[in-house]
Every structure is written in C-alpha cells, then in structure tokens.
Amino acid sequence: MESSFKQALDLNPNSAASHRRYAWYLITMGRLNDAIVVMNWARELNPLSPAIVKNIGQVFYFARQYDRAIAQFRSTIEMDPAFRTAYSGLVYAYLQKGVYAEALGVCQEMLNRWGRDPQILWDLGYASAVSGKRDQARQVLAELHERAQHTHVKPLASAWILIGLGAKDLAFTWLDQAYTELDPISRC
Secondary structure, three states, rough: OOOHHHHHHHOOOOOOHHHHHHHHHHHHHHHHHHHHHHHHHHHHHHOOOHHHHHHHHHHOOOOOOOOHHHHHHHHHHHHHOHHHHHHHHHHHHHHHHHHHHHHHHHHHHHHHHHOOOHHHHHHHHHHHHOOOOHHHHHHHHHHHHHHHHOOOOOOHHHHHHHHHHHOHHHHHHHHHHHHHHHOOOOOO
C-alpha cells in the first residue's frame, strides 16, 4: 500500500491531499515521526487548510507531544472558529496533560457555541469523568440515554463516558451495540 502512496506523490508531488492521506497511512503503521514530516509537508503545500493544521495536531497527539498538539488545535480554531473537531482534539490533549479545568473550559466553549449536541456531550461526559466530576459525567450519560429515545445517539458516546468512569463491563455492552450497528468513529 505504501508504494501506491509514493506513486501518487510521484505523479503529483504538489498534492496536499495525497500527502495528508499518506501521513494517515503512516500513523496507522505507527510511524509517527514520519507522519509528522509528511503532514507538515501537506501544510507547506496548503497553509490555509484548517483541516491539515488540525491533522498535524492529531499526529502530535498520537505522538504524545501534547503541547504541540494543543498549539495546532488552537491554530485551527483561530483559522476556523467553527471547526468542531479541533475543539474535541483540544479537550483530549488537555486531558492527557492533566489540565482538567482547561479541558472542561473547552467543553463549555463548545456548549456555548453549539448547544447540547450529542457529540459535544460525549466530550463533556468523558472529560467530566476523567476530571473526577463523576456526578456530572453520570448526568451527561443520563441525558444522552434520554436523547436516544428520540434521536440517534452513537453507542460509542455511552461507551466512552463509561470508560472514563471506570465502568468497563457496561462500556463493553455499549461497544457491542456500536459493533452491531457498524458505528464507525467519525472524528478524523
């Protein structure tokens, strides 16, 4: 598969999209340093793309370079304040650093901007659980279950919050449901 990416880049070396896709391939292969180089090259080719800047943040996150990830997610938000997944990336980078107030602050920014959307509640519930605000996490989980009576809520949201709460057996029930529904994680 790597040879296909290299061939595509040989045919069009100025394709930011091809560099970005190749970087994601490198991530899946665990070659994070190479992915950082390739994703940065994609940014050189298309410096105005908030998606590429966010993707650089994701690569830094996977490489456990959380300060650099935070800087990229913040840059993405400056470029496009409506780029929701950049906010989510910021939440998780802050959580990995153990700066819970900042993570919850970003969740509040999302709530203020987009309301109590299930994807935002997913982030809020997990951040609350990991931050030690277990009652708040349980309230968010209950809200998601209530919403699921009227609209589709991804089972992964419940699983993720339960993982944050340490309720692994219940989390597996929701993961099984996600598998049954063929529910992909669509945050990339």
